[in-house]
Amino acid sequence: MPENSNGPRSDSATPRDPASAPGPTPLELLRTPPPxxxxxxxxxxxxxxxxxxxxxxxxxxxxxxxxxxxxxxxxxxxxxxxxxGDKSGLATALLDAKERTLQEAILHGPPPLGPGAPDAERLVAFVAAYTDYLLDHLELVRMSETASRGARYRIGAYRFWHQHTALLLSRSPDPAVTAHTLLAALSAEHVTAVLAQVGEERLRDGLVRLARAPA
CATH class of the missing domain: 1.10.10.60 (Homeodomain-like)
Structure with a gap:
């Protein structure tokens, strides 16, 4: 991975030079494709x-x-x-376009969500943006993630979120595990369970603080 004064950087954190890197990055390969x-x-x-x-x-x-x-x-x-198939399949299909929009912003949008900002800032921006997406579509995301045991981790979008998060956590001792741990707090089942107790504002604030902790 390339490095700069902010430490190791993910492929997605640095804009690509099309002449020197014509192929898609590993993160781009995980992007949800249109049907x-x-x-x-x-x-x-x-x-x-x-x-x-x-x-x-x-x-x-x-x-x-x-x-x-x-x-x-x-x-x-x-x-x-x-x-x-069923309503969970419908939920996944309804979320596809919205997930692609967020993925595109991560890959090619302006910083700090997109490339060009330090990894720590990008991680906070991702958690904030994903939290907004999740709260806007909580029922649908929950249905898609809980259709069967482990369904959340088989969804292609989760692999994208995890890869992006792990790349931004590349300085941690175990980026893959840390990324799974952080994303666990963003599961629709967890958010649904605690939302009524803490409210949206406290939930957002808590998730952003959690995103800052690994840095």
Whole structure:
């Protein structure tokens, strides 16, 4: 990893020179890819996701059935289940675009979330940005992370968050373990459990303090 006066730096922390590094970085390879599909499948997907987002906003994730979503989207129930499996699959699909937006900001956006700031500052910026994303979509993230045992750690986006966090923690004795430990505090199940007790402001402040601690 390259180094500067702030210590070892992650690949994602330093802008790439396209002439000297034409290939994607390891972190870019973990970025959630947009779906590739036929035009008719893309239309059906868009209709389902629009209907699901609207119904979830109106009634809550738990208050909406797959039958209601299929009806609102104008697609067959079988099509919906084949494409998304269940509501956790729908939740993951709804979050994909929002995750890609955050990933793009991390990879190519302005500092401190994007490249160009010291790793410690980037880590705090990431935790703050992820906390905002999580609180805005808490029900959906919780459903996607708890669909089955260990589901959170099999989601492609988690591998991206973990790799990014570990790179920013490269000066710690064990960056991979420290990154998992920090991300544990950002799990939707944990945040849901404590949010009612501490409120959003205290939760944000506590998570930012936690992000500063490893530095």
């Amino acid at each position: 590739k599909e036929r035009a008719d499948a893309a239309r059906n997907r868009a209709a389902v996701l629009e209907a699901a987002a609207r119904l979830f906003a109106e009634h809550g994730v738990e208050g909406v059935s797959m039958d209601q979503i299929a009806s609102a989207a104008g697609v067959g129930k079988g099509t919906l289940f084949r494409r998304f």
